[in-house]
Amino acid sequence: MPTPKKDLRGGRPIWADTPRIDVKHRSRLGEEKCDVAVVGAGISGALVALALAERGHDVVVVDRSEPCRGSTLASTAMIQFELDTSLTELADQKGAAHAERAYLRSFAAVKALGDLVARHDIKCAWKERQALYLAGNEHGWRALQDEAEYRKRIGLPSLFLSGTEVASTYGIQRTGAIISEGAAEVNPAQLAAGCLRAARRLGARLYSPHEVTKVHPHARGLDLETAAGITISARHAVFTTGYAVIPGLPRDKFEMVSTWAIATKPLPADAFWPNRCLIWEAADPYLYMRATWDNRIVAGGEDSKLKSPERRDEATPVKAQRLLAKVQKLLPGRDIKLDYAWAGAFADSPTGLPYLAPAPDLEHCFAVLGCGGNGITFSVIAAEIVRAWAEGKTDPDAKLFQ
Numbered sequence: 502m503p504t505p506k507k508d509l510r511g512g513r514p515i516w517a518d519t520p521r522i523d524v525k526h527r528s529r530l531g532e533e534k535c536d537v538a539v540v541g542a543g544i545s546g547a548l549v550a551l552a553l554a555e556r557g558h559d560v561v562v563v564d565r566s567e568p569c570r571g572s573t574l575a576s577t578a579m580i581q582f583e584l585d586t587s588l589t590e591l592a593d594q595k596g597a598a599h600a601e602r603a604y605l606r607s608f609a610a611v612k613a614l615g616d617l618v619a620r621h622d623i624k625c626a627w628k629e630r631q632a633l634y635l636a637g638n639e640h641g642w643r644a645l646q647d648e649a650e651y652r653k654r655i656g657l658p659s660l661f662l663s664g665t666e667v668a669s670t671y672g673i674q675r676t677g678a679i680i681s682e683g684a685a686e687v688n689p690a691q692l693a694a695g696c697l698r699a700a701r702r703l704g705a706r707l708y709s710p711h712e713v714t715k716v717h718p719h720a721r722g723l724d725l726e727t728a729a730g731i732t733i734s735a736r737h738a739v740f741t742t743g744y745a746v747i748p749g750l751p752r753d754k755f756e757m758v759s760t761w762a763i764a765t766k767p768l769p770a771d772a773f774w775p776n777r778c779l780i781w782e783a784a785d786p787y788l789y790m791r792a793t794w795d796n797r798i799v800a801g802g803e804d805s806k807l808k809s810p811e812r813r814d815e816a817t818p819v820k821a822q823r824l825l826a827k828v829q830k831l832l833p834g835r836d837i838k839l840d841y842a843w844a845g846a847f848a849d850s851p852t853g854l855p856y857l858a859p860a861p862d863l864e865h866c867f868a869v870l871g872c873g874g875n876g877i878t879f880s881v882i883a884a885e886i887v888r889a890w891a892e893g894k895t896d897p898d899a900k901l902f903q
């Protein structure tokens with residue numbers, strides 16, 4: 502059951518230089534027994550562990566590296582209910598009922614994450630934002646107008662803006678856009694670390710560095726074996742190993758791609774666009790961007806099918822300059838300079854939906870794989886579905902994400 506060891510990110514993400522991203526953990530692991538073992542201490546593992554610990558489950562979290570240093574550290578952490586696949590397209594692909602439930606569940610997940618941050622008083626630069634979705638070469642203004650109408654019909658807070666309105670409010674030249682409530686920005690590493698700390702306060706044990714390499718299911722649960730031959734006995738195990746995907750998941754349902762991100766040097770506070778909303782575009786290749794608490798712009802995009810981590814990282818200087826040029830073009834008249842550039846792998850699925858389901862061929866195991874640009878929103882949903890599964894219940898939306 503070893504998970505692949507490819508380097509999943511390169512360069513230095515901005516969050517690496519922020520405080521509160523370390524979590525106390527134990528390095529000495531003896532034979533352990535628990536109710537649920539969580540393998541992987543990124544944002545998915547942190548949310549799963551906290552959701553279970555909040556309900557009184559006895560949880561052990563184990564990571565082969567330092568906690569919160571996987572893909573979570575590379576995330577640009579735009580927290581959105583809007584999926585990479587529009588509601589209209591998803592309804593065409595999966596049927597209206599499936600698409601509408603997936604969107605509504607994502608909307609509820611962003612709200613639930615904000616509530617969790619408040620409940621545990623997690624200091625992670627969480628800020629509720631609007632999201633502005635600009636027309637581009639993939640969807641023009643007519644498609645966005647229809648999309649906004651459809652979202653409104655099912656109760657989502659999205660509104661179409663004409664090109665004139667986009668220009669007069671945001672100073673951006675596009676043929677149209679959708680503005681939505683119900684989004685947020687966050688420091689992803691502080692969020693994950695804060696969740697792990699809260700889970701520890703509720704009794705969860707966190708071990709690192711220990712790699713799970715084998716799984717031995719039996720009638721009452723399973724034994725996880727680490728590379729050092731130590732056993733963790735559990736009733737259930739959840740694999741939140743991110744894009745180090747466990748073997749056995751249907752490989753035809755997702756593809757690994759490369760993506761790049763930058764953070765600028767801080768700008769004057771008045772150099773920002775109205776409400777510092779999250780901005781993304783219906784374009785290929787696309788650009789997305791957000792602000793930070795210390796007046797920087799974090800932007801990303803330029804996705805490519807490059808698989809080799811070496812070639813991905815070699816491309817970072819060129820990709821970073823392209824992202825910077827796009828930001829400068831979108832926001833003319835500002836002195837915008839590059840400070841950080843980094844790259845990462847992520848999983849893309851044709852529907853934009855994640856894979857959150859019992860692991861095929863591994864009894865008592867659940868697999869979490871948050872595909873697309875909404876990985877963190879999907880991690881929240883994963884934690885809710887896993888909690889029901891571990892308690893012998895079925896989440897009413899579980900089938901949507903299988």
Ligand SMILES: Cc1cc2nc3c(=O)[nH]c(=O)nc-3n(C[C@H](O)[C@H](O)[C@H](O)COP(=O)(O)OP(=O)(O)OC[C@H]3O[C@@H](n4cnc5c(N)ncnc54)[C@H](O)[C@@H]3O)c2cc1C
Binds near residue numbers: 572574743762847876
């Ligand atoms: C550049 C970039 C930008 C992104 N932007 C956004 C965004 O704006 N919004 C959004 O919602 N999502 C975004 N995402 C996606 C999001 O970051 C991911 O979905 C999320 O971070 C995945 O978290 P995770 O906990 O599942 O994985 P990780 O953070 O990678 O954690 C997995 C952990 O599992 C451990 N592990 C693996 N195998 C084993 C093993 N065998 N034994 C023990 N431990 C193991 C690893 O060491 C690691 O710590 C972005 C991703 C990238 C790369």
